[in-house]
Amino acid sequence: MPKKQKRDSAYYEERLKNESPLVYADLRAGKHETITEAAIAAGLKKPRTRLQEMKNAWVKASSSEQGDFLLWLTRTGVSLSLAPSPTPGLPFTVAVDRRLSPAAVLRISEVIAKRHLQPGDVMAEMGYPKLNASLGRALHRGDRLQPDLITALQKWLTANASV
Secondary structure, eight states: OOOOOOOSHHHHHHHHHHHOHHHHHHHHHTSSSSHHHHHHHHTSSOOOOHHHHHHHHHHHSOHHHHHHHHHHHHHTTOOOOOOOOSSTTOSSOSEETTEEOHHHHHHHHHHHHHHTOOHHHHHHHTTSOTTOOHHHHHHHHOOOOOHHHHHHHHHHHHHTTTO
16 A cells, blocks of 8 residues: 655645746745645645634643533533433433434544544454444544444443543
């Protein structure tokens, strides 16, 4: 399998030189502060949405920062009530209509981050092939899960309750 190409600022600077010399000239003249800004102006990159920024910030935040944020949300009137779980030991419903609930996505992401895992590692721990992308797609795109995988995920979450 070929090595994935590195898409850093040098890559986009080279593309700007070759594909958008006018935007590159503007970058060198100071009209664009960063290569990313110039790449967006040239149409080589899309700007990140606020949702993408918030998700990125949440994953990088510490547990105390996440708790402070949830407390702030509650104080601003946002309801964080969760449906009761049909699974003993879990305070939330793992899946609704075979899609992961927001609370489940949050908890799975938290365990993955704390244990330095990838979705494939979680799949392997549950007895599925590591290359099965079902969990990753469910976490990131909201895809539906098979009922047996939901059951395995409930057991995995219960086993990782102390994490």
